[in-house]
Amino acid sequence: MGVVHGDLMTLNIGPQHPSTHGVLRLKVKTDGEIISEVEPIIGYLHRCFEKHCENVSYEQVIPYTDRCDYIAAMNNNFGYAVTVEELMEIKVPERVEYIRVIVAELNRIASHLLALGAYGLDVGAFTPFLYMFRDRERILDLFETLCGARLLYNYIWVGGVSHDLPPGFIDAVYSFLDYFEPKIEEYNELLTYNKIFIERTGDVGVMPPEVAVSYGVTGPNLRGSGVKWDIRKNEPYSIYDKFDFDIPVGAGKMGTVGDCWDRYYVRMVEMKESVKITRQALKGIPTGDVHQALPKKIRPPQGSIYKRTESPRGDLAYYIVSDGSPIPYRLKMRSPAFTALSVLGEISQGWMMSDVLVILGSLDIVLGEIDR
Amino acid sequence: MSEDQDKFIADVVEKALQGDMDAINNIEDRVTRSKAKAALVKAKREAKAAATEDTSKSEESKTEESAPVVKSLSEKVAACLNEKFPNSLESEDVNGYIQMKDKNWFEIAQYLRYNLDFLFDSLQCVTGYDFGENEDLEVRYNLHSMTHNHAIEIRIKTDRNNPKVPSVEQVWRIGDWFERETYDMYGIEFEGHSNMTRILCPEDWAGWPLRKDYETQESYHGIVVPKVKDGWE
Numbered sequence A: 001m002g003v004v005h006g007d008l009m010t011l012n013i014g015p016q017h018p019s020t021h022g023v024l025r026l027k028v029k030t031d032g033e034i035i036s037e038v039e040p041i042i043g044y045l046h047r048c049f050e051k052h053c054e055n056v057s058y059e060q061v062i063p064y065t066d067r068c069d070y071i072a073a074m075n076n077n078f079g080y081a082v083t084v085e086e087l088m089e090i091k092v093p094e095r096v097e098y099i100r101v102i103v104a105e106l107n108r109i110a111s112h113l114l115a116l117g118a119y120g121l122d123v124g125a126f127t128p129f130l131y132m133f134r135d136r137e138r139i140l141d142l143f144e145t146l147c148g149a150r151l152l153y154n155y156i157w158v159g160g161v162s163h164d165l166p167p168g169f170i171d172a173v174y175s176f177l178d179y180f181e182p183k184i185e186e187y188n189e190l191l192t193y194n195k196i197f198i199e200r201t202g203d204v205g206v207m208p209p210e211v212a213v214s215y216g217v218t219g220p221n222l223r224g225s226g227v228k229w230d231i232r233k234n235e236p237y238s239i240y241d242k243f244d245f246d247i248p249v250g251a252g253k254m255g256t257v258g259d260c261w262d263r264y265y266v267r268m269v270e271m272k273e274s275v276k277i278t279r280q281a282l283k284g285i286p287t288g289d290v291h292q293a294l295p296k297k298i299r300p301p302q303g304s305i306y307k308r309t310e311s312p313r314g315d316l317a318y319y320i321v322s323d324g325s326p327i328p329y330r331l332k333m334r335s336p337a338f339t340a341l342s343v344l345g346e347i348s349q350g351w352m353m354s355d356v357l358v359i360l361g362s363l364d365i366v367l368g369e370i371d372r
Numbered sequence B: 001m002s003e004d005q006d007k008f009i010a011d012v013v014e015k016a017l018q019g020d021m022d023a024i025n026n027i028e029d030r031v032t033r034s035k036a037k038a039a040l041v042k043a044k045r046e047a048k049a050a051a052t053e054d055t056s057k058s059e060e061s062k063t064e065e066s067a068p069v070v071k072s073l074s075e076k077v078a079a080c081l082n083e084k085f086p087n088s089l090e091s092e093d094v095n096g097y098i099q100m101k102d103k104n105w106f107e108i109a110q111y112l113r114y115n116l117d118f119l120f121d122s123l124q125c126v127t128g129y130d131f132g133e134n135e136d137l138e139v140r141y142n143l144h145s146m147t148h149n150h151a152i153e154i155r156i157k158t159d160r161n162n163p164k165v166p167s168v169e170q171v172w173r174i175g176d177w178f179e180r181e182t183y184d185m186y187g188i189e190f191e192g193h194s195n196m197t198r199i200l201c202p203e204d205w206a207g208w209p210l211r212k213d214y215e216t217q218e219s220y221h222g223i224v225v226p227k228v229k230d231g232w233e
Helices: A049-053 A058-066 A073-088 A094-122 A127-147 A169-192 A195-201 A209-214 A220-224 A260-284 A336-342 A353-362 A367-371 B002-017 B030-065 B073-084 B105-114 B175-186
Strands: A009-013 A025-031 A034-041 A303-311 A314-322 A330-334 B098-100 B122-130 B137-145 B150-158 B164-166 B189-191
Touching: A009 A353, A025 A353, A034 A353, A049 A058, A049 A330, A058 A073, A073 A094, A073 A303, A073 A314, A094 A127, A094 A169, A094 A260, A094 A353, A127 A169, A169 A260, A195 A260, A195 A353, A209 A220, A220 A260, A220 A314, A260 A353, A303 B122, A314 A336, A314 B122, A314 B137, A330 B122, A336 A367, A336 B175, B002 B030, B073 B098, B073 B105, B073 B150, B105 B164, B122 B175, B150 B164, B175 B189
Parallel strands: B098 B150, B164 B189
Antiparallel strands: A009 A025, A025 A034, A303 A314, A314 A330, B122 B137, B137 B150
């Protein structure tokens, strides 16, 4: 008996669909219930980020980076600031480095909480979403006391940060971490080891490491496939080489290495690691003036730079070409979610219709960053 | 007065260079003090430039004497490519990146991807670049190796009026979307790409937005596109 091919049916998911995490359209070709082709169609959120950057000064770019990955805006600011500083050879004060690491790791926890909560929602578990949003809210409150904004911070500037830590901030972060750490166990009980959840995600959407590397997939998605790669460890920037933390990788605990459950679980463990880093940073934070190294005018010397940092979604890189003027000549953002979405067509082939959104959710994409 | 002042500043700068910063910090007049500080920065910069020149000269003289030199990765790759694919490099000078001709780019990409010394298994980024109106366009590739943890940058120039570069979609799968994005923004066609269409802009968008001479279309599907003012208020 040969394989029988029925007629293919084309089905559109999106652009407006609650499970697409933004405005994304998936053109799905199905053979009955089996997926034979998925083509993501993007661009609905394109806001000409790179064109804008060629028209505004270096400091004005920072609010635009906020709006690319609006879930983890601190990390976007961070990557941009680090890149421009390296181009200008600015050395920032120790205190600034510590503050940056603290806020970046807190934002990483917030971003992962949203990713995991929404992922539960994707597979039909409503309660964990509420639990995780409750805790994410605490981080946003912390950021609000820090810089007045809840999502789009414009906090990390080239050469420093916009405000010093407010009084009592360090204690507040400590008490948040004490509150938050046991909650991870609670999430595990609620969702991670839930039988239905494992049935839906274990062994589904397996991404072999070679495929992941070839598609440029990075971050938790790559680590879920068992590749131990983290820019914070392998190419340390800022002061990440001072901290002691592990890189969790997928081990195929509930199926095959690189399945949806692995990608999910890597994020869960990563939150623990972020807590660890934050604690160390809080302990070692020195005193000092955070505005000391702010340049009066940002005018990098002629040249180009390509610099990568680890955002919650993976390698976030900026390619900046400067012609010596206060406006970037060319600024390209290499977005981790862009590469993560490109692999969707490859890894969802052969799965059931209902698995497509499970696989998509496990990649944790943010459309603002993909379309820029 | 000003001659006196110049002399005075030169004096304190000399002192500061020898490590006596108080000489500058104790100047009471603010204007003079800032002038002195500026002069100090300038002097330091000149000294630094002279020093690096010295070391580079001494290094050069060393290379003439002793044969084994530690080459940077880009130089190694360039030398290797020059041997394997003669005439593929635009220039043999390597300055942090490798300037290449578009000829053979697909074969070279395969070589870089699978050669055991390099193993550039990950294409990090593809950046389009415009040198300005009436100038050439360029594509820049950032390659990275997960095994060896090293990276290089490759640049390929192409003619503005007929921009064509071989596609590397078949070597690195992410090349597919990166090249589509570059095509979308710069109109550079990647020969051999399976689906050379726009990715971020709508299919019927006119013009290449990131080119320096781009002008917005007047209307799109009957919607008037507002004019962008020059400069920012």
